[in-house]
Amino acid sequence: xxRVSIFGATGSIGQNTIDLIRNAQAEYDVxxxxxxxxxxxxxxxxxxxxxxxxxxxxxxxxxxLRAALAGSGVEASAGPEALVEAASRPADWVMSAIVGxxxxxxxxxxxxxxxxxxxxxxxxLVCAGALVLETAxxxxxxxxxxxxxxxxxxxxxxxxELDTVERIIITASGGAFRDWRLEDLKDATLAQASSHPNWxxxxxxxxxxxxxxxxxxxxxxxxxxxxxxxxxxxxxxxPESLIHAMVGFNDGALMAHVGPPDMRHxxxxxxxxxxxxxxxxxxxDLATVGEMTFRAPEEARYPALRLGRAVMNRGGLxxxxxxxxxxxxxxxxxxxxxxxxxxxxxxxxxxxxxxxxPGLVDETMTLETVMQTDHLARVWADSAMEKRAG
Ligand code: NAD
Ligand code: MG
Numbered sequence: 001x002x003r004v005s006i007f008g009a010t011g012s013i014g015q016n017t018i019d020l021i022r023n024a025q026a027e028y029d030v031x032x033x034x035x036x037x038x039x040x041x042x043x044x045x046x047x048x049x050x051x052x053x054x055x056x057x058x059x060x061x062x063x064x065l066r067a068a069l070a071g072s073g074v075e076a077s078a079g080p081e082a083l084v085e086a087a088s089r090p091a092d093w094v095m096s097a098i099v100g101x102x103x104x105x106x107x108x109x110x111x112x113x114x115x116x117x118x119x120x121x122x123x124x125l126v127c128a129g130a131l132v133l134e135t136a137x138x139x140x141x142x143x144x145x146x147x148x149x150x151x152x153x154x155x156x157x158x159x160x161e162l163d164t165v166e167r168i169i170i171t172a173s174g175g176a177f178r179d180w181r182l183e184d185l186k187d188a189t190l191a192q193a194s195s196h197p198n199w200x201x202x203x204x205x206x207x208x209x210x211x212x213x214x215x216x217x218x219x220x221x222x223x224x225x226x227x228x229x230x231x232x233x234x235x236x237x238x239p240e241s242l243i244h245a246m247v248g249f250n251d252g253a254l255m256a257h258v259g260p261p262d263m264r265h266x267x268x269x270x271x272x273x274x275x276x277x278x279x280x281x282x283x284x285d286l287a288t289v290g291e292m293t294f295r296a297p298e299e300a301r302y303p304a305l306r307l308g309r310a311v312m313n314r315g316g317l318x319x320x321x322x323x324x325x326x327x328x329x330x331x332x333x334x335x336x337x338x339x340x341x342x343x344x345x346x347x348x349x350x351x352x353x354x355x356x357x358p359g360l361v362d363e364t365m366t367l368e369t370v371m372q373t374d375h376l377a378r379v380w381a382d383s384a385m386e387k388r389a390g
Contacts (some may be wrong), residue, residue, distance in 0.1 A: 216308020
């Protein structure tokens, strides 16, 4: 039996992971499931999978979780420290699918105890790539990509030497507004930004897909995960979302990973790695697909991409600044306090301020400096938003 834990079990990635585990439940011993405010879902899954412990990220919900688990034998706990404690419980395979920088500490704790970490939480690598990789190396733990593009690159690289790679091309659907007139973007509503043309995902990543902040995070994630130089990484808009990434080699060959837009493929690949096993995903009929199209991302439509590229080139703690400011700007857009196009402007303001005040944070990357930088970026994003409002 493999011991598995799922962080962010109640979310979109978490539920897809549970779906795969239930397919072969006898093979898995579920240690930890975590969630947020959806206590009913968390308790239901913890009972069904007979987890050792269920954790809600929010301390005020501990009593609700206890009540929902009464008589089940599943332990209940709550709060950010409980998440880290749960992550340090021995497991063979841990899914990191909390959304945002909140996923960093539990992910590090899982690596420290030697678990294979299936990483959906791209924010960990954006904020603290070097720290995450170093933690894995020290503990002898394995990191596997779950983001569809990175899983695709990982698969295209099997059996290849990294020094024969010329370029990595990650695809982007273009998001909800890819065909909108540019002048209309400023009026985009929350509901419009929350609907993805191809993928069914959590709300935050869906909005990040419309703005391309998601692809900007993925550029940085690609550089960190595969250790390639920024100039080698390209983004192409591919509205059908069937090719997830391509790897170009020194002989001109381009290896593409093609599959339906279903995250159970990338999750299942990470769950079964190093083997491949049958997965309940649609098989593509290319004659029915008919055609696949590609185009260059427009600079004016997707300023987040330019910012992400600058951060990828800059490296260090700028990733934590970028992500923290983006999370805060997204919170404000979700709350109706700023418009869609304001998000990139706020993040750019914060990045400019970070560069204008060198030496403000110690650039040695430790968990402490990453958390301080993340906090500072959020405070600066708030003050940038206040300045604009008043
Ligand atoms: P989601 O919003 O559907 O789920 C997020 C999960 O994190 C939930 O279980 C929620 O309860 C929990 N959570 C939220 N805030 C938390 C906090 N402060 N502390 C602890 N837990 C918290 O998100 P998702 O779409 O499943 O995405 C999860 C991660 O996977 C993100 O990093 C996202 O970028 C990445 N990802 C998602 C997809 C996808 O298809 N959904 C694809 C690629 C990568
Ligand atoms: Mg992705």
